[in-house]
Amino acid sequence: MNALLEAQGLSLRFGRVRALDDVAIAIWPGEVLAVVGESGSGKSTLLRVLSGQQRPEAGIIRFDGTDIHEAGEAALRRLSRTDWGFVHQNPRDGLRMAISAGGNIGERLMSNGARHYGDIRAQAKDWLARVEIDPARIDELPRNFSGGMQQRLQIARTLVTRPRLVFMDEPTGGLDVSVQAKLLDMLRALARDLSLAIIIVTHDIAAARLLAHRIVVMRHGQVVEEGLTDRVLDDPQHPYTQLLVSSVLAA
Numbered sequence: 265m266n267a268l269l270e271a272q273g274l275s276l277r278f279g280r281v282r283a284l285d286d287v288a289i290a291i292w293p294g295e296v297l298a299v300v301g302e303s304g305s306g307k308s309t310l311l312r313v314l315s316g317q318q319r320p321e322a323g324i325i326r327f328d329g330t331d332i333h334e335a336g337e338a339a340l341r342r343l344s345r346t347d348w349g350f351v352h353q354n355p356r357d358g359l360r361m362a363i364s365a366g367g368n369i370g371e372r373l374m375s376n377g378a379r380h381y382g383d384i385r386a387q388a389k390d391w392l393a394r395v396e397i398d399p400a401r402i403d404e405l406p407r408n409f410s411g412g413m414q415q416r417l418q419i420a421r422t423l424v425t426r427p428r429l430v431f432m433d434e435p436t437g438g439l440d441v442s443v444q445a446k447l448l449d450m451l452r453a454l455a456r457d458l459s460l461a462i463i464i465v466t467h468d469i470a471a472a473r474l475l476a477h478r479i480v481v482m483r484h485g486q487v488v489e490e491g492l493t494d495r496v497l498d499d500p501q502h503p504y505t506q507l508l509v510s511s512v513l514a515a
């Protein structure tokens with residue numbers, strides 16, 4: 265089996281800061297990969313670069329074997345609408361707050377060519393139910409929803425077109441602990457049921473443990489350790505991972 269997304273030699277500086285320093289990473293179909301590390305270690309930059317939102321100074325990124333930058337801007341935009349999804353930490357960055365919940369889901373379907381109003385509305389209702397939002401609220405604006413509901417709506421909007429790979433940047437950040445737990449359970453079930461590949465950036469080691477098959481640990485723009493989740497968390501090899509894991513256990 266070939267990697268779904270594969271990157272090598274990724275480097276990017278901001279002034280004197282090396283946000284990415286020769287990073288290599290691969291994700292396989294249906295795999296959940298967590299990227300962990302302290303604030304400023306380069307996690308969000310890596311996600312932006314892997315998803316084509318920011319160009320690296322050096323390195324290559326292949327999706328399904330094709331260099332995403334060589335394929336051109338139009339191909340990259342098409343990937344973002346079809347095979348890829350992006351879930352932002354702040355749902356406001358991933359939703360359109362001035363259109364209804366159903367409109368948010370339907371818009372992504374329409375950008376993929378759906379035209380039949382009845383079908384679009386039926387799919388929107390179906391997805392609202394899947395993310396445990398009452399379908400009767402389909403015509404409400406997202407601003408009427410709680411933070412957890414907005415995040416679930418963003419997930420519905422992203423997944424309705426069945427992407428194969430979803431980039432998630434701290435999707436549970438900023439939510440209450442009980443809301444986070446519910447969202448994580450939902451993400452785990454969706455990833456399994458839809459065979460989604462997910463690259464999730466998180467500060468939260470417990471979330472990584474729950475969701476991820478594999479973990480990549482970043483520090484100062486470099487990958488310092490990677491491996492199967494249980495191995496990395498139960499038997500960390502790099503001193504920085506040991507510190508990261510022990511600071512969570514002590515908290």
Ligand SMILES: Nc1ncnc2c1ncn2[C@@H]1O[C@H](COP(=O)(O)OP(=O)(O)OP(=O)(O)O)[C@@H](O)[C@H]1O
Pocket residue numbers: 278281282283301302303304305306307308309310467
């Ligand atoms: N647009 C930018 N301009 C200047 N510096 C940036 C920019 N984006 C990121 N950086 C710097 O690059 C480094 C990596 O930042 P990044 O946001 O990727 O880290 P992170 O691990 O995601 O942190 P956090 O967990 O706090 O989001 C940091 O030193 C940051 O200040």
